[in-house]
Each structure stands twice: as structure tokens, then as C-alpha cells.
Amino acid sequence: MRFKMKFSEKVKYTRMKLLLTQEALAKELGVSYATICRWEKDNREPQIVSQGKFYAFCESKGITFEEQIEK
Template sequence: MKLPYTGQVLVKNITSDIGVLANMGFGEKVRYARKQLGLTQTQFAKVLGVSFATVNRWENNQVNPSSLAQRAFEEFCESSFISFPAE
């Protein structure tokens, strides 16, 4: 059921969003970046040059990335203008 438009606009609390982003683990950052780009895990894996299973395991916190993979992810985010607040 769709509610009628009342002319009011909801404003997100950006401060709370920043707090959530600053406390993200690696898997949450991977999911956040992927969703920002509108990619599936398979598509994101291809872009990063890893397997679907790797992205899936990162997002589900089953595996921690190697330092090389983590740096590659960070560089990808920088080049794609996806930033995370300083922790």
C-alpha cells in the first residue's frame, strides 16, 4: 500500500551513518562498496580479479583478506571514489 505524498521530506541522519561506516569491518566495507556500485558478488569479484567465493567469504567474515588483497581493494575504492570515514 502506497501512502499519499504529504510534501514532507525525510532527512537521513548523516552523523549516525558516518559512525556506522567508521566501525565497519572489512567484510562490511566490501559489501558497502559493492552495493554502492550496484554490482553482484560475481561482477565485483571479476572487477577485483578474485573469485566469487572470495568476495562471498569476505562479506560473510569467513576469511580475512591477505594484506595484498586488502590493499588492492582499498586502491580500487579510491579509484572508484568510494571512501570510508577515518576510524
């Protein structure tokens, strides 16, 4: 059985794995630092476009999540 990560956990996992600050990840994704903070605190679910940018960024860095394959 696989553990399904929440989006907030994926953001933090990715950032930690790549040794990025919240500011650095925000710059990579073209979003604000506050946006990354909200995502990590699970205060806000990102829009579909932002999710797409995040998953594309992860894929470009060799990070994939099982949920993407299940679609």
C-alpha cells in the same frame, strides 16, 4: 563518534553502492566469486595484498573509509 565498519561490511557496502554483483566485484578485483562471498560473510580476513587491491578499487570509484586515513 564514528562507526568503524568491519571489512565484510565495507565489501558489501561498496558492492551495493556500485550496484555490482558478487561475480562482477570479483572480476574487478581479480579474485574468485567464492572469495567475495567469504569476505562478505566475515569468514575470512583478506591478505594485505588483497586489501590493498580492494581499497585502491574503492578509491578509484570515489569510495573512501575513515580507517585508511588513520594509518
